[in-house]
Amino acid sequence: MHVSVIGSGTASEGTDTYRAARAVGRELAERGHTVVCGGLGGVMAAACRGAREAGGKTVGILPGSDPRAANQHVTTPVATGMGNARNVLVVLNGRGVVAVGGATGTLSELGHALDFGRPVAGLDTHDLSSFDGFEACGDPEEAVESVLRRV
Numbered sequence: 001m002h003v004s005v006i007g008s009g010t011a012s013e014g015t016d017t018y019r020a021a022r023a024v025g026r027e028l029a030e031r032g033h034t035v036v037c038g039g040l041g042g043v044m045a046a047a048c049r050g051a052r053e054a055g056g057k058t059v060g061i062l063p064g065s066d067p068r069a070a071n072q073h074v075t076t077p078v079a080t081g082m083g084n085a086r087n088v089l090v091v092l093n094g095r096g097v098v099a100v101g102g103a104t105g106t107l108s109e110l111g112h113a114l115d116f117g118r119p120v121a122g123l124d125t126h127d128l129s130s131f132d133g134f135e136a137c138g139d140p141e142e143a144v145e146s147v148l149r150r151v
Contacts, residue, residue, distance in 0.1 A: 002059065003028050003147060004036045004094030004118075006109045007043030007125065008101035017101040020123050021046035022053075023140035024098050029056025031144070036061065036094045038086070039070040039077055043100045048073035061089045088112050096147035099125040110134070119150035 005024055011017035025035050025047035035051040037044040039060020048058040052073045060074035063083045070077035080086040084105060091097055091113040097120045099106055110128055113120050120134045121143035128134040135150075137143040 001032075001151065002034045002036050002094045003144075004091050004097045004109075004113070005043065005047035006037065006090060006097060006099050006102065006106050006113075008103065009038070009040055009042040009044065009105065011042040011046060011101055013046075017043060017124065018046045020140050021100040022050035024100060024123070024143060025050030025052075025056070025058075026054045027140055027144045028098075029054035031148070032056075033148075034059060036090060037074075038063070038090050038105075039074050041071060043102070045071040045073060047100075059093065061086050061093065084108070091118055092116060094118065095151045096120070098143045098147055099123065100143075101125055119147050121146035 021043040029051035034057045036059045039062040059076045060070040061078045065081040067077035067079045087109045097113040100123045114133045121137045135146045
């Protein structure tokens with residue numbers, strides 16, 4: 001199954017956000033799932049890195065037209081030339097969504113995910129607990145469990 005991982009594009013290695021995203025990617029891959037993300041840096045690179053370290057597959061849905069712009073851990077880059085409009089494609093191509101940190105781009109993806117009925121697990125991200133389908137979680141394992149239980 002494909003699960004989308006969204007979040008901060010600026011999370012750097014060594015931060016709690018990066019470590020959490022990497023653990024989410026690893027946890028998904030260990031359970032046989034494919035990580036779908038925006039294909040660039042930060043949370044996207046961390047989740048892909050964790051998945052690849054566990055032998056998993058990753059899909060990066062890129063905002064630009066050059067598939068070579070994907071982070072080094074993306075196994076299948078998808079160039080869209082759509083800019084941030086590709087956020088819709090990121091969430092539509094996962095059966096569920098895990099959000100780790102994030103700013104306005106993540107907020108738009110969260111809105112799309114909930115609009116499309118995707119279960120969303122949040123780790124230190126925007127609090128959308130008042131919306132059906134969103135569940136705040138305390139750690140990467142809980143976030144993955146949350147999404148997998150609800151798809």
